Amino acid sequence: MSDIKVQLPDGMAVHFPAGVTVRDVIAAWDKSKLKSSVAAQVDGRLVDLSYIVDSDTSIMPISLRSKEGLGILRHSISHVMAQAVQDLFDNVKVTIGPSIEDGFYYDFEYQNTFTPDDLEKIESRMREIIAADHSFSRSSVSREEAVSLFEKKGESYKVELIRDLPEDVEEVTLYSQGGFVDLCRGPHIPSTGMIKAFKLLNVAGAYWRGDEKNAMLQRIYGTGFASEKELKEHMALIEEAKKRDHRRLGKELDLFQINDEAGPGLIIFHPRGALLRTIIEDWEKKEHLKRGYGIVMGPQILKGDLWKKSGHFDQYRENMYYTEVDDQTYGIKPMNCLSHMLIYKSRIRSYRDLPVRYFELGTVHRHEKTGVLHGLLRARQFTQDDAHILCTPDQLNDEISGIIHFINDAMNVFGFTYEVELSTRPAKSIGSDEDWNLATSALQKVLAENQMQYEVNEGDGAFYGPKIDFKLKDALGRKWQCATIQCDFTLPERFDLSYIGPDGEKHRPVMLHRVILGAIERFMGVLIEHYAGAFPLWLSPLQAVVLTVTEKHIPYGQKVLNDLISAEVRAEGDFRNEKLGYKIREGQLQKVPFMLIIGDREVESETVSIRQRNGKKIDSLQVKDFAALVLQMCERHE
């Protein structure tokens, strides 16, 4: 038998007889690695440990704790779950069961519904399968064989999957464990016994192949980890996320309500929530003015014909609200661009005038489907920090670059990191291929120039142009879409926008739509969850609360409060007849940055004793010094 040369991760090249398994190679290299390996990368391709190597190659073991390894583990758990489900229930058809970011799911077709009780039963059956330590074995069969196998089993979804494979695919791979066979590319962990920690989480509906025209399947979500400890940590994270839920904190901190009597998806801001919003909006206005934007304001309703002209009527009709005024149909704006177009058109523009940047805190209404509404994160009325930039094609790069820097600055100020995605032309869209290509490459070019890492989402653009999306990451690592930059070559054309070039001729400007925070409501929701309601001082709608020790300190407390308020510190007083500890507890639960305690000592020395939200004490200060400190910290966005 001939020898082959295997390149190992540490740079060593070792000879093995051809036909050796990946497992044997890893074992020979480092026994301890084998225990923690779920699969391996052979020439850059993920394969099982049982994979047979018969020519020169490089092998890298995939650890259970790596991202890929965890994905393979979870995918294998989903197979075990599918087996358990089929063992326990009749007339269940399997479909697909991939690993996802935090776990895995498997979609089933099943007449009845899975209950929480069922999940427990499935879990215990899974534990039996794991205890039996069945090995995952891979086999390769022809398409026809696979089709007839799954037809015999009545697994029509699997048959459909195989039939839809590209024509040149002649063989498919199957994985089986303990008598359960699934169509699967693999790889998988060596055997079910390797599963040490998993949990089924919930049941949800999901369309077959993600298309709402298809059958509704039942999806069971679960998660799995290398150890119980990591699973517990993950469950604790889920608990923490629940505590931070902005809907819950919104109520607890008295920020806003969403009321059935008013209507779903409509947010009613209470004084503290409205104050938080005002702080954000004031910051926005200042920042935009600093960057050469003009603040504009458009009407809430515009005539139907204008929405036809813009293309919204064709593309966005089912998301819009309408109203009748003097026998004319008006559209309630779902976007802010129309007025901005009219502002541009209000006079002749020279190339010397460009770029123009119109900024509007534009309140829009969109008829979102009932099932998608979600607190502040998905509402039917929301306010965008929206801007439209009209410029010459030459200026496009600089403008996009400027926006990227703006977004970066904003994310820093609010304490977020972010990821970038580029979305290309969707199926339902307007405009010529040429324009789309031009716009898409412009976005790509600027991203490259700014050395930004990004992912591409094919077909995920807006109907009028490609876009760059910024997904910000909160304290729990969850991602939220907020900022977006969208190219639009269409609207300038539909509105016949022009500018006079150096040549004295009319030219068409190009347009950028962009938002920085996105929707203020959504951004607030993300902020609330990110900070768990404990906003940094500069954002906190309530910065200080004055607490009196006893009744006799109220007059001085009142004076302190008045002084703070006139010094523009956002303060309230708690002069109730309660013990100090009780008031402090409440201030703490309300996450107020500073508590100012007023007792005999403070009245005597004309100071306030300061308790910080983080429990640390700082020295007593005179009111004016405390106020100066607060204003200083706000200035620095602390």
Next chain:
RNA sequence: GCCGAUGUAGCUCAGCUGGUAGAGCAACUGAUUCGUAAUCAGUAGGUCCGCGGUUCGAAUCCGCGCAUCGGCUCCA
């Protein structure tokens, strides 16, 4: 919009197979005058999401609707 679950006091929740509603916290009143995360006592508070139906009798069973939650699809 689709699948599933849920809807009881301001909030969090209990209420077994149908017999007419309860706790803790909050609120209010009184007492207490207190120094860095909960003082004590008392009082009040409910179209049991809405509308129909079954029943001698419905928070409980059935139907329809509304809303919320978890997802899917869609999206800032």
